[in-house]
Amino acid sequence: MVHPELLAPAGDLEKLVTALDFGADAVYAGGELFGLRAHAGNLSLPQLEQARELTAKRGRKLYLTLNAHLRPAELDALAEYLERLRPLELDAYIVSDPGVLAMVRELDPERPLHLSTQANTTNPAAVRFWQQAGVQRVNLARELTLEEIRAVRQACGVELEVFIHGAMCVAWSGRCLLSAALTGRSANRGTCAHPCRWGYALVEQSRPGQYFPVEEDGRGTYIMNSRDLCLIDHLPALIGAGVHSLKIEGRMKSRYYVAAVTRVYRAALDRYLDDPEGFTLDPLWRHELDMVSHRPYDTGFLFGGDGAVVHPEDSTYRRSHDFVGVVLEAGQAGRFLVQGRNRFFPGETLELIGPQMRQAAFVAGELHSEAGDPLAAGQPNARILMALPQDARPGDLLRRDGKGRE
Incomplete structure (x- = not known):
């Protein structure tokens, strides 16, 4: 049986320490460049060095996100950044752009590489392609079902990672152009304005200023607003499917969110690993997850379905x-x-x-x-x-x- 790691977000150093304190086996963080959370705290090079010392001292791992899609003028800056990062000996870089992957392989060939969900990996042939390119772990597209995850595991030897909790997008694995089109802020370059959460109504061209709600109750519509992912009830199934890393979304979330969510999944994972046959769910776990800021929970596409992740009523967060x-x-x-x-x-x-x-x-x-x-x-x-x-x-x-x- 695979003993999966619990991978938690670290938007800044405070959250990194909290994630470690509350049970994360590994954390993922962004640096000052080329990540997809430009408005998270992110870590400077000195802070990354401190983060490396903190994780190494505890025997945990630190992964750095370099998963933005680069433009031609940015390649020289990437090369310089990689040279500055190399002495830190981080446990892996998370990438999605093949050009970024190739440059890491050229300049820092011993550095482990993890593939971001932004690469939209949905089948064993694609996994093998990335493995041949030097990737050691693939974060599978969130659109895959449990059976499809199992099929990939049976066909490939590379480590597999899946998201188990947090925000989802209506776009294919998060590769969305809506924000760039409406606001000039690109989701694929770390500055998403989250327009899929906004309320929308119809406007007829010859009647500017007259808004016609799609719904009949006057609220407008939130047909692009996704629910949040919550797979606390399904950890045994994911472990049985051969998943190596269970990832919590949330580098933009609060320190409390990181602590509360990480400790629940830590408790559930430990209980299962201690006694897989006798594993039972503790009602407290879901109760605790309901206390943090979240949209209505869903299992995403883990069990199939088409569009079940949309929450059209509103885009507000709940918390108790x-x-x-x-x-x-x-x-x-x-x-x-x-x-x-x-x-x-x-x-x-x-x-x-x-x-x-x-x-x-x-x-x-x-x-x-x-x-x-x-x-x-x-x-x-x-x-x-x-x-x-x-x-x-x-x-x-x-x-x-x-x-x-x-």
Whole structure:
């Protein structure tokens, strides 16, 4: 049986550390150039060096996204960037452009290469083509069913990676021109404006300003708005199909999202690996995933279907809880130093969450500054001394029931 890695997003160094703390075997991050999340935190070369040290110290892996499609004038810059990256000895580069792949093979031939989902790999012949070109792992197109994934595994020896959680696109494996056409921001170059999430109505040419909703209830239509992927119930099937890496989408997501989602999939994966025959789903896992910001969940195309991923009602996110703080360190007299992320007040019921599904509800008591002055509320970015549950540890997060606030 394959023991798959759990691969989590690292939009910046904070999120990278959180992903490692909450159970990721590997993380993927973008650098300052040639990734497909230009508005994520992304990592400078010094930060990548620090990230490499952090992951190596813990025996984890770090993959760098270089999966943009380049223009002719950018090739020299890529060559220079690859030379600067080479001393970092990252575990793999994630690529999709054959030209980028060829340049890495020329300038850094020993560097492992992973193929992005942007390459739209849908069949064993394509996998073998990329393997012959030097790719060691292929992230399969999200349009494949479970049976098609199994068929690819049986026909090929290369490692396979699939997305198990996060945002999806209505475009084929994310290769979309809608954003570039409407806003000039190209999804294939990391600057997608997500116009597939916008509300649309019809306008007749001779009646400018008169909007005719496609739906009859006056909301307009969101016929291009995708649901979010959630495969927590189907990890055994994916492992049985021979998947090597289970990938969580979300380099643009919050630190809380990375922590909450990673720890759930870590718990599920560990339970299955410990006892495949006796594996059962814990209802808490799905409950926890419902607490983070998400669109309605779906299994995508894993079991077939055509268009089931579209959520036409609206494009809003759902979440039940707000992220309000990060535990920085243990203080004196049972108090901890917390960095605020959203406002909270003494007397409010909060919940502490940590790795390995540790969690505990408590009522916030008195709040003080580091200098000992009383605080009326915890504020974003403030450093706060407060009492926490006994088993609190640095890196744990605090959340509050948001009563459905968007």
